[in-house]
Amino acid sequence: MxxxxxxxxxxxxxxxxxxxxxxxxxxxxxxxxxxxxxxxxxxxxxxxxxxxxxxxxxxxxxxxxxxxxxxxxxxxxxxxxxxxxxxxxxxxxxxxxxxxxxxxxxxxxxxxARRAWEDWTPEHSRVTTDVEGVGRVESWIDLLAVDPPYVSFRGSVRFESDGALLTSDSTLRFxxxxxxxxxxxxxxxxxxxxxxxxxxxxxxxxxxxxxxxxxxxxx
Structure with a gap:
């Protein structure tokens, strides 16, 4: 564009x-x-x-x-x-x-109307990636709350090398x-x-x- x-x-x-x-x-x-x-x-x-x-x-x-x-x-x-x-x-x-x-x-x-948040679950969102210099990294999303027009969720990232887990909570408006x-x-x-x-x-x-x-x- x-x-x-x-x-x-x-x-x-x-x-x-x-x-x-x-x-x-x-x-x-x-x-x-x-x-x-x-x-x-x-x-x-x-x-x-x-x-x-x-x-x-x-x-x-x-x-x-x-x-x-x-x-x-x-x-x-x-x-x-x-x-x-x-x-x-x-x-x-x-x-x-x-x-x-x-x-x-x-x-x-x-x-x-497409209700994208219904796929914001570990089952639908889990991804494992090999990151150069870091190793295997697993990420997923957990749906926290649906209160239209607001949807809250938690993104999680786990590093296989040391088991460290990072999370971030977010809210979006539809x-x-x-x-x-x-x-x-x-x-x-x-x-x-x-x-x-x-x-x-x-x-x-x-x-x-x-x-x-x-x-x-x-x-």
Whole structure:
């Protein structure tokens, strides 16, 4: 989609460990990656192409006031980590300020009707991976609570070498299309289209929203 829209500058919101940002940078795209997890950014900055990315520690409010990009993206269902209406609205406003008029915001979010959380069990999610320099690593997900529109789960990682177990609890919000489209309009975006996710057909919505008019950050 970066190629489709001819984007030469990209804002990666919730860039995590920087895989996508570094991929784009190695292709000559100007990239800004922002994430509140400093540990993830530490990993990102050790990857090939990381020296060509502008890394920002923080949320969308930390973006420079003069930043203007052709395209902003939220991958990995980042759009679902904003639990309150205010947090989501604030993020969209700050992203809108960073996208030039006529530029686009692209993100994917799960269709709540597909009830993805029903597969968030050890039986359905357990994966074992051989990691170079680390050994075998086992990971899985446990569903903790379903309280629509919120779903909470625990991710677990066990290292075979010493038996160490790391866990992380998370909550996601499953918004309806009406909620998403009203929030985008309020932030200064027009929904251009909603696509299917090619790698998860029928399970997610891929939003393409176009920035309209002059961007303004509300109080």
């Amino acid at each position: 970066v190629d489709e829209y001819g984007a030469r500058s990209v804002l990666d919101v919730g860039c995590g460990t920087g895989t996508f940002a570094c991929l784009l940078a190695r292709r000559g795209i100007g990239v800004v990656g922002v994430d509140p997890a400093l540990a993830s950014l530490d990993v990102a900055q050790r990857k090939l192409g990381a020296d060509r990315v502008t890394w920002i520690h923080g949320d969308a409010a930390a973006l420079p006031a003069d930043l203007r990009v052709d395209l902003a993206v939220m991958t990995g269902n980042v759009a679902q980590v904003f639990l309150t209406d205010q947090a989501w609205a604030d993020t969209l406003r700050h992203v809108r300020a960073a996208v030039r008029s006529g530029g686009r915001l692209v993100f994917e979010t799960r269709d709540p 918004r309806t299309q009406d909620e998403i489209e009203r929030s985008l309009a309020a932030a200064g975006f027009d929904v251009e289209e909603v696509r299917d996710a090619p790698d998860r057909p029928g399970r997610e919505w891929v939003y393409v929203a176009r920035a309209r008019g002059a961007a303004r950050i509300g109080a």
